[in-house]
Amino acid sequence: MTADGIHPAAADGFGQAADAYEAARPSYPSAVVEAIVQRAALAPDRVVADVAAGTGKLTRLLVPSGAAVLAVEPVAAMREALAAAVPSATVLDGTAEALPLADATVDAVTVAQAFHWFDQPAALAETARVLRPGSTLALLWNLRDTSVPWVRDWGDLLVDGDLDRPYEWYYGVDYAAVIDASGRFGPVEVVEAAWAQPVDEELVMARAASVSVVAALDAPARAEVLDRVRDLCRTHPDLVGRARWDFPYRTVAYLATVRHGR
Template structure:
């Protein structure tokens, strides 16, 4: 999982990056969460309390509607969620009042220097502008704190999965499968693991809804989205498992983490 997630691209300011708010409710309903084993790889080394006696503070950065935030709430940690899109943040704040929800970005995190014990990023790091984000992560993270990046990635060995992507866009790999590790002067060497996972969707309608939360679909014209739906109906008709009451979307969760020097 190497390459340049943002090099040569202006993704953080692009129409694609700004598209999700219009589908915030659907995004919250059908996007996958993250397996416990993946989260534990990042947070397993956290101490139970900080030097001042308070629980560790975990920042979910680029939190969206709180798919990853929801898995942090209920642990013995203080949860802060930062998200630039107001519509996404409103959904998060409404359903997860236990988390402190703040407007902000990876390049401008509204927290003090060294005030965070862990930063987690679910399915969002490819939108960050670098190297500015690397320095901002290092600024708010205490020495020895951890940054954990998580991606749910499709299992393209299942026959219908690449066909699904071709039905919705070009067939190349999504750019979220590319990653350059954080600045080595600020963070330790990259550690990485892959966790098997599966995303269960409410039937073929849930699969369609999932596709309509992908940025390259959200930003299409109405006519183009109708054409995508037509191709999806054809694909669904060809596979019995896509017509079931519950559709299992095969994936793996890739986890990458580094520690603040």
């Protein structure tokens, strides 16, 4: 962790990739968002905190519920993009392990595409602290469908040479068990949806550039990775000659109720 409590790869990579993140990262399917809104009973008299909100990919989808939306984000470049993209949200500087919120003041905490970066026991304790009794935690991820050959090959390009992919190790983690092991939340409900993001070559390039470990590379190394991605878009048997295609995802959300805010 950095002095600010942020994972170094996240601090360096996302600090340099906010524009690419906003441009290329996918949204979240309406069925999953609606499940969160319904489970948390989000409405004009409720408050939801979207933690590690990034550029507000989930934040903006919570606004139509009418709830007051707080967006907590530790990376300054991300907060700037978030404030521009979701002006109705209250944007706060803070981390999941030290939320800038008082005890028992929110009705839901959401974390999209970020919980794997956290000190998880500390983050779950903080979440329980700020939730009102009986309120909802929602963790969710867009997972690339690596059963599709070009998607699998795309991911492999990002781990050649010296690259690591801490952004992907969480694919095999049972987060229902992680939440349950904290002892702070009731039974976990898992909601899933398969969907696809329409893309083209430039969007797939930007998607690669938004990956923290790619964004944190020096300019020559980053350019080399992106050149490989461009070549894949132009030569992969599944993509050659195509101007647009689908980037398939499986979205998984873990929903749980806090036990008496402890």
